[in-house]
Amino acid sequence: MKTNKLRIAAILLVVMTIGFSFTTLNKVTVKGSDTMVILSQKWAEVYMKKNPGASIQVTGGGSGVGLAALINGSTDIANSSRPIKSSEVEKLKARYNTLGVEIPCAKDGLSVYLNRANPVTALTIKQLGQIFSGKITNWKDVGGQDAPIKLYGRESSSGTFGFFKDNVVKTDFSASCQTLPGTAAIVNAVKKDKYSIGYGGAAYAEGVKDCAVKKDDKSPAILPTAATIKNHTYPITRYLYMYLKSKPTGEIKAFVDWILSSEGQKLVVETGYFPLK
């Protein structure tokens, strides 16, 4: 290096690196899965009551939105109702040089909601896939009345959408599947429409009935209950996750540790989900 300009630039570089390294933020932000938003808000509320100095801000938006926010640095914790995708891990590698940290924090069953007046009570995973992909369009083909099936589902940014697509539909959703913003909206729509069907977290099924699900034709029909979800006999069971950029420290670590403690897991049950153990 020959010039003074370059020396100055190098010194500036070192000083700025050291200076910016000490920039820290105290507030913990949590963003992502709409399925987890009520649970996460409850966690934050109780945790902040117990730790008056802590500030936890929780917002929804969908698992994809939360993970995108984690990658672009606008959230500390991403809530996701599906496992992180390899393409998202590649983005974490490129930006933060880590693989991210995956923390399963609860279990959930994905219910298939039916209107209470619908005589159909059980469906196989294959039938559900054919219904949501548009191959079966009439209830009579699955033992119901002669009426067209009305489909309700989530937006593509939702982890619930992704999980249901990967594990049940296994192809594209039918173009006639109406997307609604949030599980509560789906429950509400199914409640009003006798010939409709929707899916979402088991905790939301109020005013509708859960469809019993069979793994295949020969398997028994299983309803999503606390027992069947905890022991994984209900076929559409999933973990709910929190994702971090790197190993947690400080306030984030304290919050995560508390969520995984018996106290945090007790709130999982109170909110209608299922604890890890």
Place this chain on the structure above:
Amino acid sequence: MKKILFTGLLFVSCLINAQEVTNDTVKSNSVDTLKTDELTRLKESVDDHSMKLAGYEERFSALETVVNELSKIKVSGYIQAQYEMYDSWASDGSQHGIPVTGSAYEDNSFYIRRARIKFTYKPIDGVNFVLQPNFEVHQVTLKDAFVQLNDRWLNTFSLWVGQFNRPTYEIEYSSASREFAERTLMTRTLYPTERDQGVKLEADFATKFEIPLKLQFAVLNGNFGEGALANQAKDVDNGKDLMARAVYSFKFPSKGLGIDFGAHTYLGNTTVIAQTSPVTVFSDVNNNSFTPNVGDKLKKELFGTEMQLYYDFLGGLSLKGEYIRGTYSGTTNTAQVNTLFNANKVRNVEGYYLSLVKNVGKVNEVSLRYDVFDPNTKLSGDGVKTKDDLKYYNWTFAWQYYFNDYIKVMASYTLPVNEKSLNAGADYIKDKHDNIFTLRLQARF
């Protein structure tokens, strides 16, 4: 009199009573009328609002169709504007800087390195159309233009047809994400302009089979980035070059550790498409002269390995490296010339790099890279007769500051150290002063 008074009182009483009955009837009638009016008005209002809602619904449906179509188009892009300083001296100290046009030399400049917009259109699930032009001060060139078909049954295979990045780690790692101002000399020389035209089949076994293995196989024209721009539009020699790459990822989540291992190969040729009069003489891998005939194929075969290690230690840390060796050929024919391998020759080449990147806090990243490229492994020291055969050892130090996901600043300083030779020109008797400092602002969306 009493009778008259009584009759009178009775009449008045009846009259009053009659009046009250009349009043009650009138009151009842008017309330009913009022209710009917109100109901009518309410019904009209409901009808009016229903019609308005139906109108909105119709307009919303039309808008929804438009929005759904628009949501299939994704637009992204980035601009890299930078200030560069060149510490470049002629051996006698007479000139400082790098030549531009004529005899002018410059030692610093502002420069728009990248101005790109990428359009991705996804008409249906599993199909992507990608178009990425690059805007330069004097021209617009096409960087990416391909159709990507993803298999919808196994979620494993994808077929790319068009113009896309050649499959190596350093090339596929976007310059928008890269921690250093430029790619290594090895990659820039062996894979000029990174891209080529052809067809590529990718298999990623992670999604469906949970096997972290990725395979890539490509058939390429082999002449992109070489020769005049017009010649790059099509193959110039009929022969197609092949590329293959495999990457396997190991993950140790409890240790915060991930390691990707991979290997790639490039199997191609430089075909002699014309001869001059008098004939153009080439030199072979042993530096002996030979005269090829038109149609002769000169070897271009490369074999490489790669490793990327990611470790969560006080924030992220990565250690990356690639090693490539093989036989490479070049020509000065204007239709095929590679500006960084600009001679009529066949050479055994070798190169590698190691880079260390550390995230410091949430917004800082410091990086160090050491890269080596030997364009002629058969010669060294004073045996090297031309600067094009000199081996280079390059150090690069860089720092990045992320204002947010969209804007970052990079300071990068590269110190190329050349092999010394008494016979490769006066500039290379000792290490030529040719360091470069880059201060870059990048904005992406």
